[in-house]
Amino acid sequence: MIITISHQKGGVGKSTLAFNIASELSKQSKVEIIDLDVQQTVSTYHHIRSEMGHNPLPVHIFTTPEELENYIDSIDEDIIVIVDSGGFDSSLNRFLILISDFIITPVSSEFTEILGLQKYEGILRELSEQTDSLLVTNVVLNKISPNQKRFDDVSDFIKSSCHFKLMDSILRRRVDFANSVAHGFSVYELDKSSEASKELIDLVQEIKNKVGINDKKED
Numbered sequence: 001m002i003i004t005i006s007h008q009k010g011g012v013g014k015s016t017l018a019f020n021i022a023s024e025l026s027k028q029s030k031v032e033i034i035d036l037d038v039q040q041t042v043s044t045y046h047h048i049r050s051e052m053g054h055n056p057l058p059v060h061i062f063t064t065p066e067e068l069e070n071y072i073d074s075i076d077e078d079i080i081v082i083v084d085s086g087g088f089d090s091s092l093n094r095f096l097i098l099i100s101d102f103i104i105t106p107v108s109s110e111f112t113e114i115l116g117l118q119k120y121e122g123i124l125r126e127l128s129e130q131t132d133s134l135l136v137t138n139v140v141l142n143k144i145s146p147n148q149k150r151f152d153d154v155s156d157f158i159k160s161s162c163h164f165k166l167m168d169s170i171l172r173r174r175v176d177f178a179n180s181v182a183h184g185f186s187v188y189e190l191d192k193s194s195e196a197s198k199e200l201i202d203l204v205q206e207i208k209n210k211v212g213i214n215d216k217k218e219d
């Protein structure tokens with residue numbers, strides 16, 4: 001199972017979500033991470049995690065499509081691979097989009113996000129045409145002001161494209177996302193009862209429902 005967090009725009013929360021979703025899923029499944037981000041943010045978070053004495057997840061970095069393909073061919077079926085695709089358009093990114101079981105694209109609700117989404121839609125359209133399939137990414141609103149109730153501009157645009165599906169879960173702007181990684185923790189590991197934790201759990205539950213991961217054991 002490959003779940004890719006992908007958007008060619010930077011700063012939208014790909015690495016943050018990859019780290020937090022992977023930590024949450026690893027409570028019940030074997031999870032590994034592919035870090036395609038040139039800034040290697042998720043790798044750094046796991047480095048901090050092991051320095052803090054917590055168990056890091058396996059993080060893989062690939063520089064050639066061959067290395068990546070060999071890894072994909074060799075992994076067991078029960079492993080969930082979370083990919084931080086990095087904020088750029090590359091052949092490795094495109095390959096991963098094509099082989100992913102589920103793609104997630106974080107965006108904020110600012111009007112300028114539509115421009116970034118239009119570019120990303122162009123990549124999905126091109127890949128869909130090349131493969132004669134319909135590539136769809138699941139767009140999750142992230143870093144939304146806690147008081148903001150309406151996001152019509154962005155949500156109307158998302159709903160207008162056959163390449164986008166708007167996720168029900170919304171992640172609000174929460175300081176816990178930055179604070180938790182300083183300790184090598186996900187937001188849930190930092191504080192199980194925080195608003196950020198509840199929103200992360202809702203998002204991960206929605207992902208599990210949509211990809212068909214059953215709840216085996218819960219805390």
Ligand SMILES: Nc1ncnc2c1ncn2[C@@H]1O[C@H](COP(=O)(O)OP(=O)(O)O)[C@@H](O)[C@H]1O
Pocket residue numbers: 009010011012013014015016017041087142143144171172173174175177178
């Ligand atoms: N829901 C959120 N609330 C508050 N800060 C967030 C949230 N999601 C991401 N961030 C912050 O936004 C910045 C960019 O996030 P990052 O995951 O590095 O983006 P990307 O990988 O897309 O470039 C980081 O400082 C991160 O802590």
Ligand SMILES: [Mg+2]
Pocket residue numbers: 014015016037039041086087
């Ligand atoms: Mg990143």
